[in-house]
Amino acid sequence: MSYYDRIRELTKTVPVTLVDFELPRDPARIPTQASSNFITNKEQGDWAENLVFRAINQTSKNFVAVRYGKSDDLVAGEDGFDTFYQEFQDELDTIGKRPDLLIFKKEDFVTDLGTDISKIPHHAITEYVKKAVAGIEVRSSAFLIDKYEEAMQIRTEKFSQIALKTRDFILAEFQEELSHPSRQAYVDILKNITPKTLSITDFRVPSWSSTERLSSLKAYLRTLKDAIKEIQKRDYLSITPKVEDIKVVYKWIETFKVPHFYFQVFFDKVYGISFEQILSIISDSNNEGITFSVEADTKNQNKTTIKINSKSGISIASKIDEPTHKSVRKEMDRGRLLFYVTFKGGTAYLDVDNLINILGIDIKEF
Template identity: 50%
Template sequence: MYKKRILNLIQQSPLNINTEIQITGRPPTMASSEFLTNKEQGDWAEQVVYRAINEYSDDFFAVEYGRSESIAAGDDGFADFYKDYQNELNKIGKKPDLLIFKLTDFPNKDVEINNDEHIIKAVAALEVRSSSFLSYKYKAFMDRRQEEAINKCKIIRDRIISGELGKILERKNKTIYNLILQATDETFRELDFRRPSWSSTQELRQLTEILKELKENIKILHKRDYLSITPKMEDIALVNRWIQKYNVKHFYLQVFFDKAYVISFEEILELIANDDNEDNIFSIERDVKNQGKTTIKVNIKVGKEILGKIDMPEHKSAMKELDRGRLLFYVTFEGGKGYLDKNVFLQDIINA
């Protein structure tokens, strides 16, 4: 059974996930412009997916399920809303944003989202995340940056090895010399050595500076160079809690401004269980853009391109006036059609 597989993966996870976690804490007292913009973008991304499924799928339909209230910190009633939301998380877990149903089960699409007997009939649950990138442009930039860093590493290596500096390095530190001598385009990123600080002669000072430049380019190769699907660490236990109640397959769907990618929650758990995948297929980071929360960043390459194209939405400035007269300016999004890949939708979500 699906929910048993998920629970087993979580219990065996090296991340020590507390499945009994209870969410507590005081509500935030004031929203920010960045928070409001991020919320608008998240709502837009959810609508892009919702419309794409309902427009392009003949046998299935999407229903909005997760919380979608427009209330924010600082609004009247927010403290009560926040407390109710915490109680919901502690009772049933984190609701997915969208649920997918068979049209044959609900010919009139009359799903009651507060009816558990209806919810358990869902064939899939989607958690929709958004990212402020054009994925094709990001990839081109990162590919170019990586290529430039590798070329600079090769130039520096050849400069050292082919001249007098190579002889000096071999004499002073044979280990570093051999590492550089044997390095290839594929292994430059694996070089790891402590840069010496020789300074007694002009040649040694020059060699020290060249090794510093080599290290700087290696550091570029070490940086994460992929866009990611971004489940938050704290959400794993809460998503599992919902799954244990309803036993509906769960998926993460990351929406960019040109495409969207999907991966199953089960596959995410399998990937992070293998530490050989860390820094290659996934990384775990404290995300300053996400309120400093610890986030698992899974390479979109292991996901599937579920929306092969998204039309750019219109974006407009908006203003929110707080009770004490403070003004928050943020961005809203409208339009932006997504084009569903039916094969991916059927193979990787419906029949997964």
């Protein structure tokens, strides 16, 4: 079975409540005004793309990374942005969403086109794109993943201890209050709380206040519930394909039949995962809440985003030298000023064995 055939079959297994491939994509509204935060995020994304681009081209002898994703320095509110944005939307409906980078074998690389074909009309490079061995969508995250995971482990251990100690204290100190038949349900809940059930336990904090003891009991139950809420928060950093992008990535694969991958760049490591694996993960509802979650991304206009545990992918770069950064002033229309951060430099140290493994390349070829 070909790569495209495997992807097509997988799309049939994705729950339609998550992604309905039979429905056309929702039309997008043209943004009217950029913010400092938006431009900083864009700058960070551009840096992450450049980091991967440079790492591959500086490491490989036989493959070339080429910039391909539709991009422009214009932002909402500037002259020409509306035209650029509408052309981008039209292209999504025609060929799907271009990944940020394409990887070509050197013998297929067209020197005259160079390493940036992002501004070339899609119809002029269709046959060339089909020769790529991989398309890579690069996402960025402003975290150090190792420190994040260490902090989350400490957090989980802390609140687990608080929850279990509070449970024991309530059962020992409030036996009389809990012995009343109207409160027996709380005894059952408390006795069923174990280290294994903390992640799924929930209950309503009562409104008791008629006596000092009941008010005190209510306060301890609130402490217990708050600790459980902390334990149940997502404790992993993620690779983040937007739900709306799943359709247009599939359309791009349908158009060009080239394998597609997501690379998530943190400020200390890079993780990669294939689009094929993403579809496999979200097709199994048993993975939700464990391997992936579906959330409204407040940093991206509350767009619904699939957040897949980064460790479901593999490490593409196990070390990154951080970039330098500086503040930039940008003057918009009517004298509105935006201040944002730009990033420059940095080095990603590729784990070549993992990279060629995920891309399906022989080590001798790379």
